[in-house]
Amino acid sequence: MRLLFTTWAWPSHLYALVAQAWACRAAGHEVLVASQPALAGEIGRCGLPAAVTGHDVDAVAMVRRYVIGAPRTDAGGRGGGPRAAEMFLAHAESMTEALVELTADFRPDVVVYEPTALAGPLAAAVQGVPAVRHLYGTDLMARAGQVLPGLLAPLAERYGLDGVDPFGALTLDPTPPSLRPPAAPPALPVRYVPFNGGGRPVTLPKPGAPRLCVTWGHTMAKLSAERFLLPEVVRALHPLGVELVAAVSAAQVPLLGRLPEGVRVVVDAPLHGLLDTCDGVVAHGGAGTVLTALHHGLPLLLVPQLPDHAGHAGAVAGAGAARLLPVADATPRRLREECRRLLEDGAPRTAARRLREEMRRQPPPAARVGALVSAAGRPVRPSDN
Known part of the structure; x- marks a missing residue:
């Protein structure tokens, strides 16, 4: 055929x-x-x-x-x-x-x-x-x-x-x-079955503290540097004392500016391999990012800016596996509050694992x-x- x-x-x-x-x-x-x-x-x-x-x-x-x-x-x-x-x-x-x-x-x-x-x-x-x-x-x-x-x-x-x-x-x-x-x-x-591009897989060692992966897909950086929120999200979350992994493309590296000490930047690595040792994902709401996170049973904090991102984010938030933060409300304080709740409240992780089992079946x-x-x-x- x-x-x-x-x-x-x-x-x-x-x-x-x-x-x-x-x-x-x-x-x-x-x-x-x-x-x-x-x-x-x-x-x-x-x-x-x-x-x-x-x-x-x-x-x-x-x-x-x-x-x-x-x-x-x-x-x-x-x-x-x-x-x-x-x-x-x-x-x-x-x-x-x-x-x-x-x-x-x-x-x-x-x-x-x-x-x-x-x-x-x-x-x-x-x-x-x-x-x-x-x-x-x-x-x-x-x-x-x-x-x-x-x-x-x-x-x-x-x-x-x-x-x-x-x-x-x-x-x-x-x-x-x-x-x-x-x-x-x-x-x-x-x-x-996750496929996030043909880059070289990166496997991270197990962390001593909770680890969050922050990724903003590819679309927002192409639209404008101002809409690529990853650098300010990373800077906002750094005071939480969690380990932060910024997953970016080579084209996004010049947009990062000066990030806080200790932030791990991983370039052009498939997201699937990075999430094995993570406790949560902070992202833009793209379908591939959402499904890859759920494949690992990870809860998400999502800040969508495009209509389709809002649609995917709304669906996973409605299923209880994500917290949803409108971009207008994504102040450093609110980002920290929402991430703290994501890590401390077991309900989103339970819902994410339930969705993972649905996917596996x-x-x-x-x-x-x-x-x-x-x-x-x-x-x-x-x-x-």
Whole structure:
């Protein structure tokens, strides 16, 4: 069987697909990962074959516009719908033509796409093969279900389609059941396998005091240095007397400034390996960070600044595994208070461990290869199970 995986050029969205793509390769299937030019190198670093489709879109500029409330610039000159949906449409318009050509050449049996890569179901529909959504966090696209079909209609009409279902024929969901929105479409659960990039793993020695990992993902630093709150969060938490590990990228190092003595800075290391000896995580609310922390049963203090971060953070806080602090209230005093409660109150840790057990009970990616084979209309072979 041939499987085409696709995402637009955002590394964290790619990382969410890696475990399933490798499970399919290990089962003997042919896998190709398609994205815009900016992501080709990262796909290769994940050990997967890459195909370049379309052209790059300045996603950072688009996110910056809707975060700071700048005047609306509609993708393709059309109005209506959430700003984020406009950005997803811009990526779809960038990729669809080339992705349609690629599906005609590669002839995949199924197209697997992350939920915001809407060129995926479009190209699958043109080729007449099923499209499978693979979520990377809480299903926030469910609330856009009334908007997306109309948003995609002009692109669908271009290829003679009456419409395209943005939710595909099947959804694979790596989040624990407690984080699923009530209105989300049906989904097959799949175990979350952390993949946070191809950097060299770092294992920290066991600490003598409580250890907190502070990380702020990649997006906020790209938007502006002022929104990259990690340095001020670290400085605010230092008086607590806990061990602080700042997990950053090489691009973020110049933004750190002078940090207090004793803060451990780890650069370009996969988050998964860092959390084995940590007692909690302080972060921005990104889906990969949240799920990796829950994979380790760690409670979180989350300070979201983007709508999707707020959605993921709200879900895990609603399940009791995180404390949520609005950015406007994230003063040094409040940060210290919330971290102290996170470490001293056993309820968030208990809830995080409960979510970890939910995640462990879900079938691993290898067990879902058969579902992809079935979606493609082929019989499941014993080796696919």
